[in-house]
Amino acid sequence: MPEKVLVTGGAGYIGSHACKALARAGHIPVTFDNFSTGWRDAVRFGPMVEGDLLDRGALDAAFEKHRPDAVMHFAALSQVGEAVREPGLYWRVNVGGSLNLIEAALAAGVKRFVFSSTCATYGDQDGVVLTEDTPQAPLNAYGASKRAIEDMLADFAVSDGLESVIFRYFNVAGADPEGEVGEHHQPETHLIPLILDAVDGRRPALTINGTDYPTADGTCIRDYVHVMDLVEAHVAGLDWLRAGKGSRVFCLGTGTGFSVREVVAETRHVTNRTVPMQDGPRRPGDAVTLVCGSERARTELGWQADRSTMAQMIADAWRWHQNGHYDR
Numbered sequence: 001m002p003e004k005v006l007v008t009g010g011a012g013y014i015g016s017h018a019c020k021a022l023a024r025a026g027h028i029p030v031t032f033d034n035f036s037t038g039w040r041d042a043v044r045f046g047p048m049v050e051g052d053l054l055d056r057g058a059l060d061a062a063f064e065k066h067r068p069d070a071v072m073h074f075a076a077l078s079q080v081g082e083a084v085r086e087p088g089l090y091w092r093v094n095v096g097g098s099l100n101l102i103e104a105a106l107a108a109g110v111k112r113f114v115f116s117s118t119c120a121t122y123g124d125q126d127g128v129v130l131t132e133d134t135p136q137a138p139l140n141a142y143g144a145s146k147r148a149i150e151d152m153l154a155d156f157a158v159s160d161g162l163e164s165v166i167f168r169y170f171n172v173a174g175a176d177p178e179g180e181v182g183e184h185h186q187p188e189t190h191l192i193p194l195i196l197d198a199v200d201g202r203r204p205a206l207t208i209n210g211t212d213y214p215t216a217d218g219t220c221i222r223d224y225v226h227v228m229d230l231v232e233a234h235v236a237g238l239d240w241l242r243a244g245k246g247s248r249v250f251c252l253g254t255g256t257g258f259s260v261r262e263v264v265a266e267t268r269h270v271t272n273r274t275v276p277m278q279d280g281p282r283r284p285g286d287a288v289t290l291v292c293g294s295e296r297a298r299t300e301l302g303w304q305a306d307r308s309t310m311a312q313m314i315a316d317a318w319r320w321h322q323n324g325h326y327d328r
């Protein structure tokens with residue numbers, strides 16, 4: 001049975017790929033986006049509602065008009081550096097917006113909710129491989145705001161029977177290999193697109209954010225997951241809730257970490273170009289190492305991160321970087 005899914009942030013990087021995966025699985029994604037960071041061009045797979053999560057009236061109208069069966073909630077501010085500088089923004093937009101969304105969903109009788117959370121809720125954990133049971137201790141307002149939303153979902157489960165699948169993502173990378181959608185942030189802060197900008201001269205050089213971390217080569221380690229694999233997990237999460245399996249948290253990563261220098265080296269290899277770069281200071285709010293095991297997603301959801309090799313992620317990102325673009 002096709003489901004209608006209200007996808008907040010459907011015009012953004014991960015949301016747009018999720019809409020494609022939903023449409024491919026026979027569902028109808030209804031994008032709800034304020035286009036503060038998303039792109040109209042990225043909404044290609046279903047209807048679009050322009051609206052803001054802080055506007056409860058706009059949310060109520062969207063539920064009334066489209067009558068979705070479930071919600072996938074991607075819309076959020078998501079830059080660690082900005083969150084350190086302006087925490088109020090993160091508490092207001094991420095937490096306040098999510099509260100409006102949950103209450104509007106419940107008022108419309110929608111009780112199935114897939115939520116985009118983050119490994120930034122863990123903070124620095126001394127290099128251990130993280131699991132769903134690792135205690136959360138966010139280092140910045142971005143991670144703290146996402147953890148607060150996780151807590152909120154648990155409270156509304158008790159009060160109203162809201163059922164949620166929470167995905168804690170690690171570093172999402174790559175692009176739709178068919179090139180319909182891709183990664184386009186303005187400003188760009190993510191490592192792989194910034195390396196590619198340096199490769200093709202759109203920026204003079206990549207700055208490495210800190211080279212004195214306690215890792216083998218002195219740079220931070222992250223667990224990168226292909227956006228197409230990530231969104232497939234969301235479709236499986238929707239099925240999980242539809243099957244009545246109840247609320248659950250899943251980490252989505254590969255269990256393998258790459259340092260910044262290793263990502264640069266792999267990009268050099270995949271593109272066969274040099275990467276102009278310079279060493280820079282640490283970026284406030286960065287954890288040293290974030291790597292997660294995805295045992296639970298694999299065994300319970302049947303999730304396989306088939307595309308999530310570093311070479312594949314860079315190759316797909318590079319193809320989009322060269323050929324794809326959005327106009328607002």
Ligand code: UFG
Pocket residue numbers: 078079080118119120142170171172189190191192194206207208209210220221222260283286287290
């Ligand atoms: N980095 C650089 N130079 C740059 C950009 C990034 O060295 O120009 C480094 C960062 O300092 C970090 C690594 O590359 O060590 C990855 O940085 P990203 O900005 O690509 O990703 P983050 O790990 O900061 O952030 C990602 C997601 C967030 C998520 C966060 C958890 O974008 O949404 O992981 O920390 F919450």
